[in-house]
Amino acid sequence: FTHPLILPCQHSICHKCVKEILFFTLEDSFTDLGSESSSQSSPRIRIHSPSLDRIDRVNRSGWKRNSLTPKTTIFPCPGCRHDVDLGERGINGLFRNFTLETIVERYRQAARAATAIMCDACKPPPQESTKSCMDCSASYCNECFKIHHPWGTVKAQHEYVGPTTNFRPKILMCPEHEMERVNMYCEICRRPVCHLCKLGGSHANHRVTTMSTAYKTLKEKLSKDIEYLISKESQVKGQISELGLLMKETECNGERAKEEASNNFDKLFDVLEERRSAALRAIEASKNLRLEKLQTQIEEYQGLLENNGLVGYAQEVLKETDQSCFVQTAKQLHVRIQKATESLKSFRPAAQTSFEDYVVDITKQEEVLGDLSFYSSGLDVPEINEEKSRMYNKALICWEHLVKEDSADTYILEYRKLNREEENATWQEIEACSKSKVISDLENNSSYAFRVRGYKGSICSPWSREVILHTPAAPVFSFLFDDKCGYNSERLMLNPRRTSVESRAGFPLLLGAERIQVGCYTTLDYIIGDTGITKGKHFWAFHVESYSYLVKVGVASNTKLQEWLHNPRDVTSPRYEQDSGHDSGSEDTCFDSSQPFTLITLGMNKFFIPKAPTAPKDSANRILPMPSCIGICLDCDRGKVGFYDADHMKCLYERQVDCSGTMYPAFALMGSAGIHLEEAITAKYLEYQDDM
Numbered sequence: 001f002t003h004p005l006i007l008p009c010q011h012s013i014c015h016k017c018v019k020e021i022l023f024f025t026l027e028d029s030f031t032d033l034g035s036e037s038s039s040q041s042s043p044r045i046r047i048h049s050p051s052l053d054r055i056d057r058v059n060r061s062g063w064k065r066n067s068l069t070p071k072t073t074i075f076p077c078p079g080c081r082h083d084v085d086l087g088e089r090g091i092n093g094l095f096r097n098f099t100l101e102t103i104v105e106r107y108r109q110a111a112r113a114a115t116a117i118m119c120d121a122c123k124p125p126p127q128e129s130t131k132s133c134m135d136c137s138a139s140y141c142n143e144c145f146k147i148h149h150p151w152g153t154v155k156a157q158h159e160y161v162g163p164t165t166n167f168r169p170k171i172l173m174c175p176e177h178e179m180e181r182v183n184m185y186c187e188i189c190r191r192p193v194c195h196l197c198k199l200g201g202s203h204a205n206h207r208v209t210t211m212s213t214a215y216k217t218l219k220e221k222l223s224k225d226i227e228y229l230i231s232k233e234s235q236v237k238g239q240i241s242e243l244g245l246l247m248k249e250t251e252c253n254g255e256r257a258k259e260e261a262s263n264n265f266d267k268l269f270d271v272l273e274e275r276r277s278a279a280l281r282a283i284e285a286s287k288n289l290r291l292e293k294l295q296t297q298i299e300e301y302q303g304l305l306e307n308n309g310l311v312g313y314a315q316e317v318l319k320e321t322d323q324s325c326f327v328q329t330a331k332q333l334h335v336r337i338q339k340a341t342e343s344l345k346s347f348r349p350a351a352q353t354s355f356e357d358y359v360v361d362i363t364k365q366e367e368v369l370g371d372l373s374f375y376s377s378g379l380d381v382p383e384i385n386e387e388k389s390r391m392y393n394k395a396l397i398c399w400e401h402l403v404k405e406d407s408a409d410t411y412i413l414e415y416r417k418l419n420r421e422e423e424n425a426t427w428q429e430i431e432a433c434s435k436s437k438v439i440s441d442l443e444n445n446s447s448y449a450f451r452v453r454g455y456k457g458s459i460c461s462p463w464s465r466e467v468i469l470h471t472p473a474a475p476v477f478s479f480l481f482d483d484k485c486g487y488n489s490e491r492l493m494l495n496p497r498r499t500s501v502e503s504r505a506g507f508p509l510l511l512g513a514e515r516i517q518v519g520c521y522t523t524l525d526y527i528i529g530d531t532g533i534t535k536g537k538h539f540w541a542f543h544v545e546s547y548s549y550l551v552k553v554g555v556a557s558n559t560k561l562q563e564w565l566h567n568p569r570d571v572t573s574p575r576y577e578q579d580s581g582h583d584s585g586s587e588d589t590c591f592d593s594s595q596p597f598t599l600i601t602l603g604m605n606k607f608f609i610p611k612a613p614t615a616p617k618d619s620a621n622r623i624l625p626m627p628s629c630i631g632i633c634l635d636c637d638r639g640k641v642g643f644y645d646a647d648h649m650k651c652l653y654e655r656q657v658d659c660s661g662t663m664y665p666a667f668a669l670m671g672s673a674g675i676h677l678e679e680a681i682t683a684k685y686l687e688y689q690d691d692m
Helices: 015-034 052-060 098-111 142-148 195-200 211-231 233-302 309-318 323-345 363-370 507-514 558-566 585-589 683-691
Strands: 004-006 012-014 074-076 083-085 131-133 138-140 184-186 191-193 208-210 382-384 395-401 410-417 428-432 436-439 447-456 467-470 492-494 500-503 525-528 537-544 550-557 597-603 606-608 623-625 630-635 640-645 650-656 663-670 673-677
Touching: 004 015, 004 098, 012 015, 015 074, 131 142, 138 142, 184 195, 184 211, 208 211, 211 233, 309 323, 382 447, 395 410, 395 447, 410 436, 428 436, 500 663, 525 558, 537 550, 550 558, 550 630, 550 640, 550 673, 558 663, 597 663, 663 673
Parallel strands: none
Antiparallel strands: 004 012, 074 083, 131 138, 184 191, 184 208, 382 395, 395 436, 410 428, 410 447, 447 467, 492 500, 500 673, 525 663, 537 630, 537 673, 550 597, 550 663, 597 606, 606 623, 630 640, 640 650
16 A cells, blocks of 8 residues: 555555555546447356446536546445545545555565665765654655754754655544644544544534544454454354365366256257257258249240240141141140140249248247246345335336345346337346336436346346336425415424424314304315426325325415415305306306416325316216325416326326416315325435345
């Protein structure tokens, strides 16, 4: 190692090497953008190029090609192959591993004991150095050291050691606050920090301890671990011997497997050669038979020409003057001429020239041979779990083994877009080390097929059953519930993340009902999204609790929301809203007009489609089972809003809406009800789940 740096994953890498890796990572990123994502090579040895979102993050960092040190990027750690994000400071944000530098220098000195370190201050020719000054970062002979470090001066107090080329600073400084020395240890990030990092930096909310306590604790742990390893030295030697035997056994088994595979392919070659010879023989025999028939037919027709064959013979017979001899010959000749005349009238070749019946169909065999691999009955076939898999802003595909758990080491997940125009679309593949994978860059309003297979060493399982999932009709719109505009904190309860809201019918409702003799009149409690929409096409999804009594969902303009929130309506009025789902006259008269809002009614596990003017009075056809996940697609450019079964991406209801103002996702609850926004799918969330 030369000037090793400590990566966030606690592995070390040379300063020069990390710059080369960053350069080649960026080169590969931009070179592989135009290449196809799938190839004919084995999935076990494919090296995947960085993803598009990773390249986007590099572009946003402002890295220039001619700069010596990229400001920020992501690259795989050479030790553990996990992605390392250097952040905005790039290489400058990494600590130097001075302990490793000291160890390396110690071994270097032992290796070059015969090679002297020359004095840096001598005039040519330089003398051999006897000591090195850690403050001056230079080596000196005895005479030069006395000259440059005279008694009675500050330099006389410098720290010196034996001759060395490894000059390390006496104080470890903070990479984020270059003028501050590190004096604390962050237990969350497992790295030294300074007091500014703790007061207002990135470690403000982290648990820290003093450097002396961390030094003592880590040194005790490391000493115990080393003592344990030393005490197990005989066990380690035995395991090394066992591993040596396993290597020999592996080599023998590998050669045996290669020989067996070669024999199996030879058998396939023999079968193909036999079938090839038989097919060629059949084609050759058919060709010769057809040529023979056509040649005979040619000879027959040549006999019909004048002075040739049958016609010539008939002409000579006509010259016969003896009547008895002529009659004897002419009768049989006349029959032959009649047959020739009939053949002229209905000309037909004696054989077909096409060999379309002899075309060898190898489509199925080619597909089977394309999937030819190492199969084992001991490797369980993974199955994609459709309940856990979901499509939203990205695709989250989860799978499991129904028989044997953890029967595979790695997996290959393949997916392709289902297109009517292109039936045999190319499969794109991605490697996964766990039983789930997040896929980005899928097209909206499309259907994709997914399949997965497991690998254990060189053995792979068959492909799983294909599962078809549908992407949202438009890009996903992210928002949270607004806890300020019209939010009724007495009857609505938001979770801290503002992704879930509940309505509870408590004592205020009962007290209000006690004062009314005829009926209970109450209002809807509205809550909206904290982000508005002015243009484009957007999609969002949410879950409505099955116990919910009455929930209204949809979109509304900012002007309509102000009217609702300042003038709440009576829900017991039969004519209180255009899209209420009630069979009111006002609904019928303005159903086709474009309104600045649209709300549909949900409740009691039912989905109520608003009544059309021409619809029959029977409401049974307008009541559907409530989907477990409901989606809304707002197209501001076309002025349309659609309500979807988000699990199957099926549109249940669509209508016109006036989008001239700023549109907001709108929700209304009454009684006991609950709404939960669909969470966006992120790769980091999946990694955290795997770590837990």
